[in-house]
Amino acid sequence: MSRTRMLSAIGLVGLSLVIMGCPKKAPEPVPPPPPPPVTVPPPQEVAPPPPVVDETPDPWSGEIEEINRMIVEQGLVGDVYYDFDKFDLRPDAREQLAKNAQFIRQHPNFRFTVEGHCDERGTNEYNITLGQGRSSAAVGYLQSLGVANGMRTISYGEERPVCTQSGESCWQRNRRARFIVTGK
């Protein structure tokens, strides 16, 4: 606090020196403009420099729907898959979560919802809790990797399948944790 005040005082002195020097040169007609006053005092003592304005827009500044579309298109955060009737993380699930963690850490302002899903083969009732186990396991692992974003979990059980045919390839696609940005 006191240090800041001292720096401000030095800055004010510097400014007043510049202002006091001006009247001498005033009578001369159309002189070349003086160098900008900010260059006279040490710049860090006046105020922090204005932030650099980057002319290229932030690709992640759009609407949440747009962000989610870009994440999917660029494969930045992917689904995590599970075995039948399990919510343990397989090696491929840990790999995918580590990859997801990179992007999620880079965007600490993004709030994610992690949805737990199941295939059609279990019972509807049990699958609601199984899906919760899947989303919780995914979030728990991300936290162990140091991800500190806000994360909400929700289970849809087998009620929101991404694939509606019967067969292992389709069932595997439905046994997943899905990441979506729901706030920032």
Added chain:
Amino acid sequence: MLSRPRTAFFVTVLACLPITLATQQRAAADPQIPDDSRPDIVLTLSGGQRPLVRLAIPTAGFGGTASTEGATAVREIEGTVRADLDSSRIFVIQGASELAALQLTGDDARDRELYRSLGNEVVLHMDLQEEAGRLVLEGRVVDLESGQTVLGKRYRGEFPLARRIAHTLADEVVQYFSQRPGIALSTIAFVSDRQAPYEEKEIYLMDYDGWNQRPITAHRSLSLAPDWSPDGQLLAYVTYVRGSPGIFVADFQSNGEKRALVTDGTLNSSPSFAPDGRRFVITRSTGGSAEIYAGDLGGGALRQLTYSPGIDTSPAWSPSGREIAFTSSRSGSPQIYVMDSEGANLRRISTVGSYNDGAAWSPDGTRLVYASRRNGTFNIAITDLVTLETSLVTGGRSSDESPAYSPDGRKIAFASSRSYSRRRETQIYVVDVDGANLKQLTSEGNNYSPAWSRRRP
């Protein structure tokens, strides 16, 4: 006289039984149901010791003006009463077609002899009249030996209530002959996606025979897992209408008004009422593992009953109020357990099947019915809680789940994929506990999770 078994009579019943059953099977066989997915028919005489009552039901009389409405009502009432009494399995019935050969005279004593000549013991006379635009049904059960009217009932109501009037008479007749209440006025709550297939699910009600299907929620969300309070006045269910799955209650004493019961936390599911209709159990997670919690409609803190790192779910409070059945993965796979209502004295019930879930109690509290995974598919299984013997109610390769007992404990409603051909489809069926009389109740959209009321709301 009717309740006393007589040997000669019993033999007659057995001899005639196959004919009746063949008729019932034909009626139950839906063309959509492939033969290999039908449950095996393992027949035992209903009620065990009690012989079936041989009942004649002649064509109903109609005493009003011959309006189309009246004629329709007569057919509807006749058909409904007949179906209800058939479904009770305490009668061997001869209806209009079986009795057609009789040359009835109009003389009571003479006609009784004619009914008896075909082996009947009692006759149910139904007379309909139209009075001031309303329907009046008179039902009389007459003992054919003594000529006495053993049961006489008279009902009056608007024409649209014809089926309900018929159910009321049928329940009285069943009650008289079996000394237990009929179930024709009970209601089944269920889940349907028919308004927005594969997108939204709403809670529906239907009569026990599949008629009169109507939605009672309009959340435009996922609404699941209904459960009745024992008095039939409240229906608890799960809904995602507020984002995360929460428990809501529909109150039929207040026009079916919905109110939120438990909505905080990340997961609330599988509500089940205690027999007092005040307390309830749910599955709940606040971020950690899913556990069973008990609560009270009056409020107060939820009480955690289970503590296990795996999944605990699908709680069902016993009819005695002393125990709670539930599913737990603590052994490595989902299995059925029973604990007392404080969470102590845990015992495992299911021993066969790699995955068992969705236990429901028989109304007398002696059995649990649940979905049991055998050879990769779910069948409906019943375990006797005294002997721990388990029997299968359904077989075949379709997936049968979410069983619920009828209020008399003699039927089971369940959801099954057995009707699907090209596309997977789930519908609600009813079957007798011995596997007979399979009947499909729904066909529009997909339908799940039947819950059978004890009484009509």
